[in-house]
Amino acid sequence: MMLTLLLLPAFIMFGVSFIKKQKAKYLLAFTSFVILLPIVKLFLLPKPYNILGSYLVADKLDTYVLLVSSIVGIGVTLALLTLDKHVKISQKAYRKFYRFFAIFWIGLIFSILSNHMGIYWIGLELATLSTVYMIKTNYTPAAHKEAWNYMIVGAIAISLVLFGIILMYASAKPILGEDAMNFDLLLAHAKDIPSPFLFEMGFALTTIGMFVKMGFFPMNLWLANIERASFYPVAALFSGILESAVLVGFFRFSKIAMAVNYDHLFIFVFVYTLLTIFIVSFLIYRAKDFMRLFSLSGVEHMALIVMFWVSGAPFAALLHFGAHAFLKPALFLSTGVLESNGKYKIAGALRGYKGFKGGVFWFLVSLFLLAIISLPPSPMFFSELYGFGAMIATAKESDHMLAMIAAILFLLILLSIIFYRFVAIYQSMKYEGEIKEKTVYGSELFSLVIFAISLISLLLPQTLAYLHAIS
Amino acid sequence: MIDFLIGLFLASLIVALFTTRLYRLLLWYSLNSFTLGLLALGIGRSIDDNAMIITGIITIVIKAIAIPYVLKNLSQKFHFVRQITPEIKVQYAIMLVPAILVFTFYLSEPIVHMIHTNANYVAVSISSLFLSLLLMMEHKNVAPKIIGFLSMENALFLLGITATDGMPMLVELGIFFDLLMAIVVINLLFHKEELRV
Structure with missing residues (x-):
């Protein structure tokens, strides 16, 4: 029953996307609100809640990610209402976008709620394939090229994930049989896995596949190029929902890998993420347009989330994850207005907003821009404090305290480069360039307000208590 | 018999790397998939699955x-x-393919010791994965890249049936479903291009 309720809005959206009437787009946006209802109901049920036997199980982590993703989905569909005001899009392409968004959502529900490695992969693959067409809704040669790029690189990444899953499954099959696919059973029997090396090999390959999908080293620019070529809601979906599903998988796989051999996991992931932030910080420094800037910043934050998670700070990771999932789509959706003067014109992008709507838009975008660089009281400020604190605490228990302090100092230098760049861009947006009047539409402003409220709600004591309970 | 089929699986992929005509590439992919199907039938019958x-x-x-x-x-x-001419010249590809095979057999040695049944096949499937990646890289045209992606699926499927004595049926069916979805998306990507022109 619960599964039907969760999938029904996506099926309705798929069906409505065939209606050719202009007003159908309001119905499509409304359908995305309906997605929230079963998720709220899921929140109230005792956890873990078996949705489909042992295949789909909702625990606290799943429900949190699903709620965050559904809010992002609502925000994106609201912004989609005025997409044609900012970019050139045919009604046919618009309806097809929704059709694939429905498939994307179905894949994500399976992926996020799965307690089964195989189902997780199938859901992720379905979501990946559906996004290929969403990129292609922009009928330009650049978008066409990037859609193929995404298809090919995404397929390689997802194949690496499957490759790793097969090896992990092979490592545990002698003791668990076909149940070796279940995350909870694997976690419970992690110490008994007869071939831990085989499991670790599988985990490393799966992790690399996931990191490629998130734009980590050495594939730092592929995602940024794709997001630049496609319409801005696609980038919002990528950063707010698709990457969330990838991260949930990483959380689950890494929990088992931590139980198998924590030191191996920590060194591998920590060095990988540090290297990613090192490269990305300089790429951000050189970014000359909003889409690439936000996209690369997304890679930086994903790397930080992963780093906090493996450093023994799941609370910090989850708080950072929630804040990023709300902030980044909000910024991506703002680009529709911010790029009114042209794609590569940052100077003056925050000038020329008149009236109440313009004032609120200017205020919200400033808030988001300053929050993404972790200025207090942004949730990211607190998550980074907790995260770095946990890194020190983890290092205290090992013999590598000095190495960890050096790593944190190095990380802070890299983050300060990003901070400097964002502040410079903000000043350029606010105080340089010409003043040209820009129009902000009600629906996109409403979506930004939703993101702002969601962001603030992350700091409520109840939310923090819930995140503590997950960790 | 299974050894023969696994040799044929690898051989068809290697030949595909040197193919310069699209239809012949499709034929080699078809043969590659056919031997994979026969392998699944053979291994399935031998373990009564x-x-x-x-x-x-x-x-x-x-x-x-x-x-x-x-x-x-x-x-x-x-x-x-x-006409799909590979970007890597034949004389270099001839050296590259055995190098990949030797490298992957060396790479998979620690894993092979941990898998008790069909251990060498695991090495073959990993080398097939690398060869499929090479197929994707050595062509500029989209069609051979698609075949490379599909061959990669075949290599993973081989790994699934050899390393684990078969993945759960649900996962296998899910992978087939995703594959069909991939074909639909590929079709749509071409279709829109035609409409634009």
Whole structure:
């Protein structure tokens, strides 16, 4: 029953996307609100809640990610209402976008709620394939090229994930049989896995596949190029929902890998993420347009989330994850207005907003821009404090305290480069360039307000208590 | 018999790397998938696993017959370039392929010791994965890249049936579903291009 309720809005959206009437787009946006209802109901049920036997199980982590993703989905569909005001899009392409968004959502529900490695992969693959067409809704040669790029690189990444899953499954099959696919059973029997090396090999390959999908080293620019070529809601979906599903998988796989051999996991992931932030910080420094800037910043934050998670700070990771999932789509959706003067014109992008709507838009975008660089009281400020604190605490228990302090100092230098760049861009947006009047539409402003409220709600004591309970 | 089939699987992939005509590439992919299907049938029969036998039959129907047929139709409908010359010259590719094989056999040695049944096949499937990646890299045209992606799926499927004595049926069916979805998306990508022109 619960599964039907969760999938029904996506099926309705798929069906409505065939209606050719202009007003159908309001119905499509409304359908995305309906997605929230079963998720709220899921929140109230005792956890873990078996949705489909042992295949789909909702625990606290799943429900949190699903709620965050559904809010992002609502925000994106609201912004989609005025997409044609900012970019050139045919009604046919618009309806097809929704059709694939429905498939994307179905894949994500399976992926996020799965307690089964195989189902997780199938859901992720379905979501990946559906996004290929969403990129292609922009009928330009650049978008066409990037859609193929995404298809090919995404397929390689997802194949690496499957490759790793097969090896992990092979490592545990002698003791668990076909149940070796279940995350909870694997976690419970992690110490008994007869071939831990085989499991670790599988985990490393799966992790690399996931990191490629998130734009980590050495594939730092592929995602940024794709997001630049496609319409801005696609980038919002990528950063707010698709990457969330990838991260949930990483959380689950890494929990088992931590139980198998924590030191191996920590060194591998920590060095990988540090290297990613090192490269990305300089790429951000050189970014000359909003889409690439936000996209690369997304890679930086994903790397930080992963780093906090493996450093023994799941609370910090989850708080950072929630804040990023709300902030980044909000910024991506703002680009529709911010790029009114042209794609590569940052100077003056925050000038020329008149009236109440313009004032609120200017205020919200400033808030988001300053929050993404972790200025207090942004949730990211607190998550980074907790995260770095946990890194020190983890290092205290090992013999590598000095190495960890050096790593944190190095990380802070890299983050300060990003901070400097964002502040410079903000000043350029606010105080340089010409003043040209820009129009902000009600629906996109409403979506930004939703993101702002969601962001603030992350700091409520109840939310923090819930995140503590997950960790 | 299984050794022969696994040799044929690898051989068909190697030949595909040197192919310069699109239809012949489709033929080699079809043969690659057909041997994979036969392997699943053979291994499934030897370990008495009905799920693997069903998977083998589905592999033959979908991967060896349906997908090459659909791709050939697509190539005719959208006038694909049929001359597909690899970017890597033949003399270099001849050296590169054995190097990949030796490297992957060396790479998979620690894993092979941990898998008790069909251990060498695991090494073959990993080398097939690398060869499929090479197929994707050595061509500029989209069609051979698609075949490379599909061959990669075959290599993973081989790993699944050899390293684990078959994945759960649900996962196998899910992978087939995703593969069909991939073909639909590929079709749409070409279709929109035609509309734009």
